[in-house]
Amino acid sequence: MNSISRRRRAAAAALALSIALPVSMSFAQGDKTIRMIVPNAPGSSVDSLARTVGDRLAKAAGGSVVVENLPGAGGVPGTTHLTRAAKDGQTLAMVSNNHVVNPSLYKKMPYDAIKDITPITVVAGSPFVLVAHPSVQAKNLKELVALAKANKGELTIGSSGNGTILHLAAEALQSEAGIRLRHVPYKGTGQLTTDLLGGQIQLAFLGVTGAAQHVKSGKLHAIGVSTTTPSALLPNVAPLAQQGVPSYDLQGWIALIAPGGLPAPVANKLHADIKGLLDTKEMQEALKIQGFTAMGTAPEATAALFQNELARYATLVRQSGMTID
Known part of the structure; x- marks a missing residue:
């Protein structure tokens, strides 16, 4: 193989690699900013956890994470912004159980809580x-x-x-x-x-x-x-x-999600980055102080949880007869 062919193949390989690399790899090089939407008010447990994770992720990766609070209507407006963002891993959102409760409460939703998001991980539970x-x-x-x-x-x-x-x-x-x-x-x-x-x-x-x-x-x-x-x-x-209700098991959880259709390699890399943080003693202690237990579920397990919780809460909402609009 002549030198020109070798150079062309090397360039093509480099191009393919750059396309395949998840955004967090670029983020780790310090030239990317991740926007983390919190569809809750500042000071809420979701906001607190988002900042705890964001600060440590930025520190570990050498980039920056900007937390943006977009509260109101049970988190619907903030999550709507997330679903309309580019599918590049640079816009994420931290959501709670409300994400899978809302479809049963609101008669009209501007997005599908399952199809229009990509689950990354359940960060922590309490x-x-x-x-x-x-x-x-x-x-x-x-x-x-x-x-x-x-x-x-x-x-x-x-x-x-x-x-x-x-x-x-x-x-x-x-x-x-x-x-x-x-x-x-x-x-x-x-x-x-x-x-x-x-x-x-x-x-x-x-x-x-x-x-x-x-x-x-x-x-x-x-x-x-x-x-x-x-x-x-x-x-x-x-x-x-x-104490007499053996099937009673309800946990508050906070999960990281991305826009729907995020490429699997990007989702998996984001999960690996967050899981790496959650596995550290420092992060586990920081979460414990806030009353959380680190989880770090894989994207597939997170998707399954969302589906199960969606059905469960739909039953509870139906039993109570409540609606928001």
């Missing part, structure tokens, strides 16, 4: 904890069920809003425990927690991180956690599944 005001004479689920039945649906349970994951956690519990509680929706967890601490409402599911300090101080007492294993932040609080 249980919820069912907590009660100290005036509630029930220390565990058995006592709560008896109290609820005796009060014939008059016990109040607050949530962060109709159709939110905290509302659905309550609906799932009522369905499986055979009880009825009076739902009181709020606009977010701030006033919900304030009223729960003040005794204006009696029960609520809260994120374990926000609830732990109030449980430990005695301002609230914990009935049970929503996952089948205890939380590291509340190790002495038994799972609800061990």
